Amino acid sequence: MHADDADIPTEVQRALTEFLDLQQQRLAEIGPELAEQVQAARDATSGGKRLRPSFCYWGFRAAGGDPERPILTAAASLEMLHVSALVHDDVMDSSDVRRGAPAAHKRFEALQRARTEASGTGGDPVGFGIGAAILLGDLCLIWADEMMHTSGFDAAALARASKFFDAVRVEVTAGQYLDLVAQASGEADMDRALRVLRYKSATYTVERPLHIGAALGGGDQYLIDALSAYGLPLGEAFQLRDDLLGVFGDPGVTGKPAGDDLREGKRTVLVAYAAEHMSPVQLTEFDRLFGRAELDDDEIQLLREILQDSRAVQACEDLISERTEDALQALDRSPIEDEASRKALADLAIAATSRQL
Structure with missing residues (x-):
């Protein structure tokens, strides 16, 4: 169908x-x-949102894949x-x-x-x-x-896709380990936060699903590279939005308790940016509370206010806008000829990044 x-x-x-x-x-x-x-x-x-299957499907169609397959x-x-x-x-x-x-x-x-x-x-x-x-x-x-x-799919198509399917499983596991290391370190490190962002989410959510679909559809390296130029910044924007939702999101929308990432001590880009721009007093208070499983609502609200006062929230919003625009510009430059695929990928870029707090 x-x-x-x-x-x-x-x-x-x-x-x-x-x-x-x-x-x-x-x-x-x-x-x-x-x-x-x-x-x-x-x-x-x-x-669930089914984003990964959707990116895989439209990567396949972008490569000229027969939708009857x-x-x-x-x-x-x-x-x-x-x-x-x-x-x-x-x-x-x-x-x-x-x-x-x-x-x-x-x-x-x-x-x-x-x-x-x-x-x-x-x-x-x-x-x-x-x-x-x-x-x-x-x-x-x-x-x-x-x-x-x-x-x-036939053996040839599966062989083309397997290197990307293998890669995504390695990358998401490696990104998960980087995330564990970041939490265990107790330190806000922007470089590490960005690497976690890329390998735990960006490649796994957008880029590799696109690659797998394109490979199944017989796409060449030129298309694979073009999909990366679209998929990587979009995947980063998606995870930045997820990080904001993990702190400020409505539990009715996210399906998780409010402020769960604060209780878990997630060392995200949001937190890394805030740590670089907090006052000494704010940093002391943040370090005292961040990562405590028993945080109450008032303490969560205090941490949220510190994040906002440091302009970390606005910095992440700016990055989301920049990365999404980078992805859409890359889509405009891409060799994709199928107009349905172009429109679907543009729509997915907005859907993945514009979820409200």
């Missing part, structure tokens, strides 16, 4: 549902207990990869909520707690929840690879 004629998120959901139906049958042969893992995967792959199934593998990263991220950050529901490790913890209370015996629910979530993330990572390679 043409994505011009159908809703991309709907088609991606269809592909994920069909794939997980197959996995449920396979895992049922191993044991009924594994139904919990499949159901958790179903819930985790429901909803199974591109939406291949693109859905990137949503499975995204869920793997989110599940592991929530474990590492001790985040209790994801998309307005309990994070995977809290979900499994609650299941085990209920079993323990019902039987009067059983292991540690917290440890079980963490272990089960790690395994769910691992399964989704494996399933992402299987979804791509069983999507219906």
Whole structure:
């Protein structure tokens, strides 16, 4: 079905549902207990913005790919990869909520707690929840690879795409480690914050999905380079917006508690800029509160005010505007001939970066 004629998120959901139906049958042969893992995967792959599959699809179309080919199934593998990263991220950050529901490790913890209370015996629910979530993330990572390679493309197309699919998995894992190092350092380092921004999000959210789609569609290196010129600044703008939402966003929109990134001590570009421009008194107060899991609403508001007073918020807004404009100018210069692809990529640039606080 043409994505011009159908809703991309709907088609991606269809592909994920069909794939997980197959996995449920396979895992049922191993044991009924594994139904919990499949159901958790179903819930985790429901909803979301579907940005990565959308960029993959339009990268394919930009390369002249035939929309009758199974591109939406291949693109859905990137949503499975995204869920793997989110599940592991929530474990590492001790985040209790994801998309307005309990994070995977809290979900499994609650299941085990209920079993323990019902039987009067059983292991540690917290440890079980963490272990089960790690395994769910691992399964989704494996399933992402299987979804791509069983999507219906021929061996030549899959070989072209594989170097980009391999790259994105390495890059997002490396970016995640950089993020851990940044949080553990307790220091605001702009260079490190920018590297985390690039590898944990920019390449993973926009650039590599575009590359994977273009490679499946037979795009040449000239197109790949043009998509990078569009995708990298846009991916950075997307993550800068996400960082602002992580501090100032409405929980009803973000699906996470207000100020969660402040409790987790996320060393983002926003925080790095603020640290360079705070007064000594503000810096002392910020360091005292930032990264404390038990922050109350008043303390979160104080941290927000410090970030605003340092002009870090405005600096990030300016960067978002600059990076988005860079992406749109690169799109204008690109060799993409398909007008539907040009319009869709321009629209995605706005949708990815204009989410309101």
